[in-house]
Amino acid sequence: MTDLNHVVLIGRLTRDLGADERSFGYVGNGQARANVSIAVNRSRKNGEQWIEEANYFDVTIWGKTAENLKPYLTKGKMIAVDGYLKQDRWEKDGQKMSKVSIVATNVQLLGGRDGGSGAAPSNGAPAFQQFNSAPQNNYQNSYTPDSYGDTGNDFPEDIPF
Numbered sequence: 001m002t003d004l005n006h007v008v009l010i011g012r013l014t015r016d017l018g019a020d021e022r023s024f025g026y027v028g029n030g031q032a033r034a035n036v037s038i039a040v041n042r043s044r045k046n047g048e049q050w051i052e053e054a055n056y057f058d059v060t061i062w063g064k065t066a067e068n069l070k071p072y073l074t075k076g077k078m079i080a081v082d083g084y085l086k087q088d089r090w091e092k093d094g095q096k097m098s099k100v101s102i103v104a105t106n107v108q109l110l111g112g113r114d115g116g117s118g119a120a121p122s123n124g125a126p127a128f129q130q131f132n133s134a135p136q137n138n139y140q141n142s143y144t145p146d147s148y149g150d151t152g153n154d155f156p157e158d159i160p161f
Helices: 063-069
Strands: 007-013 024-026 032-046 049-062 078-092 095-109
Touching: 032 063, 049 063, 049 078, 063 095
Parallel strands: 049 095
Antiparallel strands: 007 032, 007 078, 024 032, 032 049, 078 095
């Protein structure tokens, strides 16, 4: 039986891709690699108060996905990452070290740093519009559902079964 290692996160990028030489490059076989970090906010209740806390995750994006997303991965950009956890282990000065990061298998651009207004980046790249799941009221609300029998509101207090 195979174990499950699957991660889905939505967060904001903490820095621009390409801000340093380690964030974007090509490995020995010519494959592109992008290293980004995302901040994922979480709300939790402590007594009667809600507390906001941020968690930071390192994400590696490979191949054509890394190349294609490079112009759009800027600080503050909201992205969705689908991938798996990878643990790297090494030894430094006799001390065993380890780090868990996320390897992305799918990355989606969501809102922008300005909340998804759809403004194009300054480099002339196409704009991505934020998905809005609220229904559009471009139709007349003349639909009334058919009533098939009882409305369900007239049940007696004691159910006979």
